[in-house]
Amino acid sequence: MSTLAHPDRFSFLHIDLNSFFASVEQQLHPEYRGKPLAVVPTVADTTVCIAASYEAKAFGVKTGTQVGEAKKLCPGIILIEGSHTEYAKYSHAITEAVDLACPVSHNPSIDEMVCQLMGREQEPSRARKIALEIKQSIYKNVGVALRCSIGMAPNRYLAKIASDMQKPDGLIGLLPSQLPRAIAHLELRDLPGVGARTEARLNSKGITTMEQLLALDRNGMRSLFDSVWGDRMYHWLRGAQTEDATGHNVSQAEVQKSLGHSHVLAPEHRSPEGSWAVAHKLLHKAAMRLRMEHFYTGSLAVTIRYQLTREQAETQATRGKVKRHYSGIKNSGWGMEARFRDCQDTLTLLEVLRSLWSQRPQGPEYQKPFFVGITMRNLIPEDEHQAELFADPNNRADLSATMDKLNLKYGHTTLHFAGMLPARESAPTRIAFTQIPVQYGVDYM
Numbered sequence: 001m002s003t004l005a006h007p008d009r010f011s012f013l014h015i016d017l018n019s020f021f022a023s024v025e026q027q028l029h030p031e032y033r034g035k036p037l038a039v040v041p042t043v044a045d046t047t048v049c050i051a052a053s054y055e056a057k058a059f060g061v062k063t064g065t066q067v068g069e070a071k072k073l074c075p076g077i078i079l080i081e082g083s084h085t086e087y088a089k090y091s092h093a094i095t096e097a098v099d100l101a102c103p104v105s106h107n108p109s110i111d112e113m114v115c116q117l118m119g120r121e122q123e124p125s126r127a128r129k130i131a132l133e134i135k136q137s138i139y140k141n142v143g144v145a146l147r148c149s150i151g152m153a154p155n156r157y158l159a160k161i162a163s164d165m166q167k168p169d170g171l172i173g174l175l176p177s178q179l180p181r182a183i184a185h186l187e188l189r190d191l192p193g194v195g196a197r198t199e200a201r202l203n204s205k206g207i208t209t210m211e212q213l214l215a216l217d218r219n220g221m222r223s224l225f226d227s228v229w230g231d232r233m234y235h236w237l238r239g240a241q242t243e244d245a246t247g248h249n250v251s252q253a254e255v256q257k258s259l260g261h262s263h264v265l266a267p268e269h270r271s272p273e274g275s276w277a278v279a280h281k282l283l284h285k286a287a288m289r290l291r292m293e294h295f296y297t298g299s300l301a302v303t304i305r306y307q308l309t310r311e312q313a314e315t316q317a318t319r320g321k322v323k324r325h326y327s328g329i330k331n332s333g334w335g336m337e338a339r340f341r342d343c344q345d346t347l348t349l350l351e352v353l354r355s356l357w358s359q360r361p362q363g364p365e366y367q368k369p370f371f372v373g374i375t376m377r378n379l380i381p382e383d384e385h386q387a388e389l390f391a392d393p394n395n396r397a398d399l400s401a402t403m404d405k406l407n408l409k410y411g412h413t414t415l416h417f418a419g420m421l422p423a424r425e426s427a428p429t430r431i432a433f434t435q436i437p438v439q440y441g442v443d444y445m
């Protein structure tokens with residue numbers, strides 16, 4: 001893979017809410033706006049702050065500061081017991097507000113969203129406009145106290161780094177032509193996936209600065225990290241794309257031609273029924289986006305990750321099968337891809353999804369799905385699509401177009417096929433496709 005000739009395009013936006021919990025409190029309580037404030041688990045001097053407002057940060061209070069210490073640093077600091085329910089509600093509302101400007105592909109955490117850009121959206125000036133619209137939409141639809149920093153980059157790894165480079169209310173783009181020098185001034189710890197332990201290990205091998213890290217070639221990176229992770233990082237830091245929006249490892253060319261949506265399930269949805277409902281919704285969203293951007297797809301892949309109990313994780317570890325999600329959840333994963341004649345209507349794609357879904361594994365270690373992702377690969381521009389010889393017998397294309405109009409008018413998830421599903425249970429699948437197991441990528445966030 002060449003890392004030199006990447007065009008100057010942004011494939012991903014990473015949105016990171018600034019001082020999220022503290023900002024939600026300032027949104028809920030206008031009297032706290034502009035004041036130093038910290039969110040705490042319980043009001044006691046011995047606990048630590050779980051979030052601090054920008055006004056409190058100016059006094060040196062940050063996440064992890066002991067409450068007693070925070071009071072010394074900033075006498076008069078407002079302490080508030082956090083409400084996770086309230087933050088989850090806001091996170092949801094923010095995702096919907098972002099969706100209005102650009103559909104969210106992935107929520108890596110409660111205060112982060114990732115959008116995959118498609119086609120001309122990837123041009124830097126358009127990407128920038130979308131980023132500004134996202135900020136406006138959050139401001140207008142959710143609240144004036146909520147600010148975010150947005151990173152624009154050719155891959156997810158760099159987009160996350162960029163979102164961290166300017167706070168609050170930042171907007172930073174990392175263009176392939178400016179890489180890696182645009183990140184040479186950062187600290188090693190600014191790299192996602194490099195925590196205290198990894199940093200110590202790098203230091204012990206003589207790497208203490210980003211400049212030293214960036215001076216290494218591929219082999220140097222591989223032996224430094226002692227794994228394929230070093231190789232990946234080498235490419236990511238130079239603007240290469242080696243994974244799509246749902247974390248599948250694919251070639252550079254394939255990333256440009258794929259569209260993915262994924263979701264970490266809320267605890268109440270970690271059941272077979274809950275995960276199906278989410279997969280169904282993701283498919284609906286992706287299919288609508290496919291049509292909005294004028295593409296057809298010839299491939300649909302689904303990925304599910306299952307949370308393991310401690311005993312299951314121990315048994316599986318002996319077989320070398322356990323992965324660790326960025327959330328720390330020990331899990332096993334499953335994935336499958338179907339290839340078929342290119343289409344863009346929701347009903348056909350839904351049939352494929354149902355068929356894939358019915359083949360997911362059933363054992364005891366596959367009962368608690370916590371992550372669902374779907375990816376469409378082999379995207380084909382509408383004007384290159386070969387029309388079928390016989391007209392679409394069920395007017396599936398018309399039906400999809402009508403749904404899109406209604407959803408655009410009344411909100412993204414207004415119209416689903418949920419009501420039609422039971423009636424379709426017994427209907428035979430009318431399209432032919434092949435299914436192949438899917439490789440899914442590593443987690444770094």
Ligand SMILES: [Mg+2]
Binds near residue numbers: 111
């Ligand atoms: Mg944040």
